[in-house]
Amino acid sequence: MPRILALCGSLRAASLNRRLLRAGIAMLPAGVEAEIADWRDLPVYDEDLEAQGMPAPVAALRAQAMAAQGFLFATPEYNWSIPGGLKNAIDWLSRKPDGTQPFAGKPVALMGATPGPGGTVNAQSHLRQVLYLLGGQVLPPPGVFVQGAGGRFDDAGAITDEPTRKAVETLMAALGKAVA
Numbered sequence: 001m002p003r004i005l006a007l008c009g010s011l012r013a014a015s016l017n018r019r020l021l022r023a024g025i026a027m028l029p030a031g032v033e034a035e036i037a038d039w040r041d042l043p044v045y046d047e048d049l050e051a052q053g054m055p056a057p058v059a060a061l062r063a064q065a066m067a068a069q070g071f072l073f074a075t076p077e078y079n080w081s082i083p084g085g086l087k088n089a090i091d092w093l094s095r096k097p098d099g100t101q102p103f104a105g106k107p108v109a110l111m112g113a114t115p116g117p118g119g120t121v122n123a124q125s126h127l128r129q130v131l132y133l134l135g136g137q138v139l140p141p142p143g144v145f146v147q148g149a150g151g152r153f154d155d156a157g158a159i160t161d162e163p164t165r166k167a168v169e170t171l172m173a174a175l176g177k178a179v180a
């Protein structure tokens with residue numbers, strides 16, 4: 001059964017992007033499984049640290065990423081780019097202790113939500129560039145760029161806005177097809 005590793009660019013409990021990620025996972029086609037990665041305990045990347053052996057949280061995340069057939073991101077934009085914590089996780093994942101690259105040749109779907117008007121266009125553009133370098137097959141447009149996101153979810157995290165729900169559904173169908 002295909003398995004998706006889902007990564008959220010925000011750690012906060014009330015994260016709009018975590019709601020978006022959960023909503024997306026719920027819309028994946030039947031037969032596609034997903035788990036949300038936890039990168040909270042990753043140390044800041046340091047080559048000296050890596051030389052001592054992969055820290056346990058990195059090794060665990062790497063094992064999840066290697067086992068996944070595809071990836072789903074939902075991320076905010078911080079200062080017109082990828083949140084540092086998420087970029088740090090990708091930087092760790094890009095290291096190849098055994099010569100393997102977790103993203104190489106695998107489908108990747110990108111989404112993002114912001115309370116403002118930008119829709120995370122810059123963050124997703126930068127993320128796409130990084131993942132391209134790492135061999136990820138980032139799905140083509142139309143993507144999911146949720147602007148004014150504060151008003152598009154209910155308290156339970158469900159998407160209340162039909163165009164947003166439809167855009168997520170379309171992307172999840174494409175991701176499901178790509179990993180099938």
Ligand SMILES: Cc1cc2nc3c(=O)[nH]c(=O)nc-3n(C[C@H](O)[C@H](O)[C@H](O)COP(=O)(O)O)c2cc1C
Pocket residue numbers: 010011012014015016017018075076077078079080081113114115116117118119120
């Ligand atoms: C350090 C920082 C930088 C931010 N920069 C941007 C930005 O460049 N563009 C934007 O649309 N929102 C920006 N925001 C606002 C975030 O979009 C907003 O906090 C969002 O709700 C975070 O996502 P979350 O709800 O998933 O935690 C920034 C927030 C922080 C904390």
